[in-house]
Amino acid sequence: MSQLLGLLNRAKYFLLFLFLELVSFYLIKKNNVQWDVTLFNSSNAVASRTMELSYGAKEYLHLKDENQSLAAENAVLREMMTAYQQSSETRPSYFYEADSLYADRFEFKIAKVVNSTTARTKNYVTIDKGTLDGIEPGMGVIGPKGVIGQVKSCSDHFSVVYSILHSDFRVSSEVVNKKLVENNETALGLCVWPGESRSLVEMNTVDKFKPVAVGDSVVTSSQNLIFPPNILVGNVSEVITPTNGAFHEISVKLATDFGGLTYVYVVQNRLSSEQQSLEEEALENE
Structure with a gap:
């Protein structure tokens, strides 16, 4: 005191x-x-x-919660949009009409990128979902802006994806522009990474008589088992048409920035096993 x-x-x-x-x-x-x-x-x-x-x-x-919520909402919207695109054809219904099971065959699962490479000739992306989440090798992976790659291997809680920036990866694609739509033509080809810039891939085997111009969109084609059609790959940045060759030489600027990936969507084709087994059986019986 x-x-x-x-x-x-x-x-x-x-x-x-x-x-x-x-x-x-x-x-x-x-x-x-x-x-x-x-x-x-x-x-x-x-x-x-x-x-x-x-x-x-x-x-x-609360940004993390908001981002996860938006990613979940985008996954639902992608499923709805893909199903709608598959069931809605530009041609008359008497020519072709997809049944509801085929139109609704794609499912999207959200995953977060925990690691990725861009400086190698064979680049990978690691995501935080594995077999316990229903992920399997062979599934396609897309991002908010376009194609990412394909699942290579899985553990219980993680999966490794070889990205489009991988020398062995190919994705069936097509060029989309007004002239091709008006002529009811498709300009199909394969997109492959030449191992140089992480923002450019090459598109091969596109017929040189098909109209292709700088700025045209390049999307996944309908002849694709792992990706839904019309997923953006990128835009044509250069077109060279050789005099003697049969195909355009096309450079495509990728829509996805592989240096800034956060959330991706793993694509499950519910009918892929059925299609694969039927095609393998047909080849064996030749």
Whole structure:
């Protein structure tokens, strides 16, 4: 107790100063309306700024949940869009009409990228979903902007995907433009990475008499077992038509930035096993 009294005694002049300061502020506020309004506005500004910073911090902390929610919503929308595109043909229904099972054969599973490479000749992407989540080798993988690659191997909780930036990966693709649609033509080819820029692939075996121009879209074709049709691969950045060759030499700028992957969608084709087994049986019986 004596120590407390001694401390108060040593600080008595400082405490008196604080008391007089508070009294003076009170008297100024009471007798000066302009100062009172200024103080009120300043305190409001400080309070609103504090609330703004607090709200911003809460938003930032919830970004992960928001991103996961948006990715889940996108997966559902992709399934609906793919089913609609498969069941809606530009040709008359008497020519071709897909049944509902075939149109609804693709399912999308969300996964997060935990590792990736871009500087090798055979590049991979690792995702945080494995066999326990229904992922199997051979499934296609796409991102928010386009094609990523194909699942190579799986453990219980992870999967390794060889990306389109892999020298052994091929994806059946087609060029899309107004002239081809008007002529009811398809410009089919294979997209393959030449092992140079991580933003460019080559598209081979496109007939040189098919109209192809810089800026045309390149999408996955309908002759594809692992990807739904019309998934963007990229856009034509260069076209060379040799005089003696039979095919265009096409460079495609990839739609996906492989240096900034976060969430991807693993594509399951529910009818792939049936189609594969039938095709293998047909080959064996030749």
